[in-house]
Amino acid sequence: MTINIVCDDEPVLDKFGRRVSLCSGISRLLKKRKSVQDNVEEIYDRVRALLGMSDVHDKDLKIRVYKDKPSLHEAFFNIYYRPTNLRAWYIFEYHTIYVSADDLNAGMLAHEMAHAIVDSYFGVKPPIESSEILARYVDTHLYD
Numbered sequence: 001m002t003i004n005i006v007c008d009d010e011p012v013l014d015k016f017g018r019r020v021s022l023c024s025g026i027s028r029l030l031k032k033r034k035s036v037q038d039n040v041e042e043i044y045d046r047v048r049a050l051l052g053m054s055d056v057h058d059k060d061l062k063i064r065v066y067k068d069k070p071s072l073h074e075a076f077f078n079i080y081y082r083p084t085n086l087r088a089w090y091i092f093e094y095h096t097i098y099v100s101a102d103d104l105n106a107g108m109l110a111h112e113m114a115h116a117i118v119d120s121y122f123g124v125k126p127p128i129e130s131s132e133i134l135a136r137y138v139d140t141h142l143y144d
């Protein structure tokens, strides 16, 4: 299973990487800076572990990173033909997470990853309410 980060703008990708780093300010200064891919995979592993689903047979996951809120919301409109106020979302059919580098934190990414993992784990997609409970548990306990 591979996580593909889709972003064609280097500074945007860089900002995304900083926003989803699990390191605190001080440890980020002391440690060698990790790559964006490493930061993302660290969160993914943490989410799987929190859910007790480390053995999930997950399809390759795509993360589409947009520059800012307007371009993120434009992407939503192009898919659903209606406006949105969502800050991030996951689409099961595309196995893709949509985020904006301007308005994101590790908890938000972990939340969407939890949806992706939960949907893959049980042969059938669980009810949205159950999936939301699990995803909220993950973003609340990410740093425990």
Ligand SMILES: [Zn+2]
Pocket (backbone or CB within 6 Å): 111, 115, 131, 132, 135
């Ligand atoms: Zn959710």
